[in-house]
Amino acid sequence: MNTAHTSAGGNEPQHQGPPGRHTSLPPLTPETCKLAVKGACLVSDLCQIKNGGSHPPFSAYAFSRRTLRRGEALYRAGDALLNLYQLYAGSVKLRITNLSGIEQIVSFPTTGALLGIDGIETGTYTCDAIALEDSVVCMIPFSELASSSCNDAKMALRLNRAIAHEASHYRHLLMTLACLNSEERVASFLMDISEKMAANGYSPRQFVLKMTREDIAHHLGMKLETVSRIFTRLQTAHVLDVRRRHLNIRDPDALRKIGAGQ
Amino acid sequence: MNTAHTSAGGNEPQHQGPPGRHTSLPPLTPETCKLAVKGACLVSDLCQIKNGGSHPPFSAYAFSRRTLRRGEALYRAGDALLNLYQLYAGSVKLRITNLSGIEQIVSFPTTGALLGIDGIETGTYTCDAIALEDSVVCMIPFSELASSSCNDAKMALRLNRAIAHEASHYRHLLMTLACLNSEERVASFLMDISEKMAANGYSPRQFVLKMTREDIAHHLGMKLETVSRIFTRLQTAHVLDVRRRHLNIRDPDALRKIGAGQ
């Protein structure tokens, strides 16, 4: 009954590096922000707000970036909330480990996602944010964001919505865990990824899973063997092809139906 | 596999009344707010902000209250977000019903809770809020709250935290559903209620469950028969006494241990 897994989770601390010793990129400007075109770049908007008002030119406010190696932690549960982060490239897992050592992956943020929201309630992060591949984030000092929200109603609403979106995401995952059986959960999970891929301009049919079977299992409240079995079952049913991390959705409609609980 | 329950959910539409036809109480003031003493009354704070500034006296801003009969809906999924509500007395269930008719109770707010946050992301509520007993809420026009947040950093942070708290709650429930077996889930659920009772000044050992076994089951992702069996099992183990909705926790430490996953 819940044998506290000693989280052998391979892709972790090897190249962790001491705190602070991480590659830093030149600051980001609205011009160089690749997300800006999609109207999804909080950083870029913050720059423009600063620039538009009676403030110094945005370059003084341009936000620094940080690169993460695979397995490296962006922040850990218990760290003080100093920054939010917008994910510019790569992907991350947000993990909670409870007292008994049982772990749960609460989300797999990808490009465009805002990270660190789990620290807003108490001022201390409650999750570990671990890079699933080499990634780039842009650092947004929370104080900066809070003061912007204060002067600008639009930015305030945007922050509110970002936090509310986080809640939404958990509500959705909750439904998945509470109402669906294992096969349906996996299907729903894959559909979610597929939609996110499409939203980011990639193929919704073919993609590479950045996380292990164990990560998926810890996300969906099941065992990794079950995830594996369900993949093969879906392959046998000609719904998808899976070879290791490479996924090819053969029958999106079928997958959608299964993920919705028939 | 997921036989879409036709939600016979007894305590519902009988005395629903047409929209708008509900008992209204006189407006609330900081003086009459029972929650204010605990520093938890958003309404009272809003009044004082208005009153403190160059605004009209708070009486012009005092917020109206509304009573709900058991089974009545405060709002429903799909309704436009106009107000947040602070729950002054009673208790509520927040329910999501998905396309296949499967339902999930995402929370059981009680006295002091802020309701309607599920509408902030999109401007449309995503849950049904159903009173579990006769209840009183105070209506907070969202526009009012948003503009207060704009002028007052403290209020802004408070709203942010309220939304973040919602996310926190779901994260916690997520852990419960994903990592614990049925017995542990029920124990965890009861401990949560116990703590909430204590926080509101009631006995953490003895209380009455306002919700049915089916509601609990729909909250914890299991079947009502299982909930019932686990209650009797915990009673047999001398952890608690349960007679219908009346609960008496005999061994809080044991219950806590079980709820934490041993």
Next chain:
DNA sequence: CGGGACATTGATTAAGATCAATTTAAGTGG
């Protein structure tokens, strides 16, 4: 004092966990 919602209990079945053994692929260092 009924009627109906709510709750309990029992017998059986099915889904997923667990235990265990391979297989496959990806790095790593010689």
Next chain:
DNA sequence: CCACTTAAATTGATCTTAATCAATGTCCCG
């Protein structure tokens, strides 16, 4: 560049938990 090491994934056999189906009991309310 290849052999070696190790992490990750697959597959099988068995066991446990909770779902399912069904009957009965109890209490609340009119």
